Amino acid sequence: MIPRIVRFGTSLGALLGAGGCAVQPDRAPCDTLGDPGLEIAPADVDFGDFQAGDPLLYGNPPQGGAPYSPFHARVTGVPDLDDGASITLHAVDPTDDALLGDTPYEVRLVCANVGDSAGQWLGTDLHQRFNGWTLDDLEGRTMDLTLTIANQAGDGVEASLQGVLTRM
């Protein structure tokens, strides 16, 4: 069973202090910390700041390819995502149920140990691709985006957001 989004604010600062000569691993316990949870936000928006209905920027990638919209995500409570993560971005327009994009990724995530995301899995930006769509066709559409991230054992999390596609 995939839980819906769980907002996470746990700081691992207390766990990360340097301890003289004692070996104090920098690696935060991403594998064990907290309940399964996933946050997603547009790449240009900090986690927690996005509100439903806000603009979702999209455009053409510099080197070609279908239009895209960039996001970032962070995961808690799912083990072994550094061994491999199956990621799916699924986007529809709820006004007419049009499929805007279905983008699968296979990546490996990094266990963050500094900053606001310490103790959570992070990766590169995630690009929702809009295959078959032009920039004009996408302008102003409402997008329901669902992100699913699972480890190789199939344990995963899912989160959604809704916004209005707006050209970069």
Next chain:
Amino acid sequence: MRWSILLAAAALFPARALACGGMFCDAIAPVDQSAERIIFSFDGAYLDTEVQISYSGQDDDFAWVVPVPAEPELFESNDAIFTQLANATIPSFTLLSDYTGGPIGCGGMEDAGMSADSAMAAPMEDGSAGVSVVSTETVGPYDTVVLQATDGDVLVQWLQDQGYTLPDTLGAALDPYVAAGQYFVALKLSSDKDVGDLAPLRMRYAATAASIPIQLTAVAAVPDLPIEVFLLGPSRAVPDNYLHVELNEAAIDWYNGGTNYRDAVAKAVDEAGGQAFVTDYVGPAAVTTVWSQGMVDPQYLLSLTDPIQWLESIVYSGLPGSSQLNALLVRYVPAPPGVDNATFLSCPSCYSGQVSAPDFDPVVATAALQEEVLTVMQEQQERLDAATTLTRMFTTMDASEMTADPFFVFNSDLPQEVALQHVATDHLHESLTGNVTSRSLELADGRTFRFADPDVPSLAGVDTPAALVISDLSASGEGTPVFDGTGDAEAAASAFGGGCTTTDSAGAFAPLLVLVAGVARRRKVS
């Protein structure tokens, strides 16, 4: 560069025969001769993308396809700038030796250590349904076509019908680019050319940023494919949607000159999830010269009716070597039978009695030199001169990691200098009898690794991440650190014997160090 597809026989893994083209190539370790190289020059509106194309296989099987975001101009390029930039920006790893003790008077130091001749061909005509031919022309050794399509499979089929050897499976990989209305540049060798004539290609097109369509590369990528990216622009360049890695210098094999650099980067990039770059160099773009006024005087060459004199005026001029230059020179002054071109061009006068070039015409040969080589290199130099900053980034990627195209942006907020020179110090101490009693390696950041066995100075057993810091960078600001391994790295040094216990080798030898200090010479050699 296998930037798109060098496809032919499916299993073809093109050799990097041109990675260090040119007779004057003198790469210094640990330059990676097998790396795929690409140079981006951004002037704010247009992007010049120069790609080094490497391939080994049958002439007829060579095919190359790449998407670009706008209609491109195509030019033949030259290997020289790749070689010059690569050699001028090689990270170096120098181990200084700090020697104390030993018999008096005994030295103990060791230093371990389109312009192109592109002629428009027949006017384009619409191809079969679903394919629009934008232009066709001959660019250097290539027959090129720029086209658009409505479907990847249709595009592949059309190219196959035109004699391009491409796998059917390519269509799906092209679909996302087709869907966005992108242009495609397709190359094959002209009928009178062979793989020995391959030359880099320059594409100029309107763009907002530089990117590598790496997803297409996955079709024919070798494991841990090394990729070197050079970006010329107004400031330092950074990966926008890939992570950035700062390498842990404890992962470097200091006692062998850093020859494991590529492996260390591969490990660090893997720790960052496989989609990341390290920055090898940031600094002035004027790190090398590929052309300068007066380097070769065409007017003087016109007066040289002796082909040997003509050759030597070029090969000894300081003009950087390249495959294209070599090919042109021996086209007009062939090497004697039984003498390979490189040997001949290294000393033309050594073969003056054997050279046969009865039809040599300095006017014709010099005109070709000007058009095919000098003009290309002059334009390369102009792009170097126009840029404020050069950034060299490096990564290695497996095909399975090529799931997103990396974008690069310029960032003026970050430090505008990343030095090439990396230094560590090998601390050796000898007893009065000449035996090495202790040895440690001190990295530039102060971490010290004390070796239990002074005769075996190796960090191979150190349990430490290869990525010291992993960051998420963008076009502004200093970026967001994702992973900071400095604590781990320091702990690893401590655990290795860096002074947290009194039972390690250093502790055991401490009294002796004090004793020896009175008679030892201390030297440091760079």
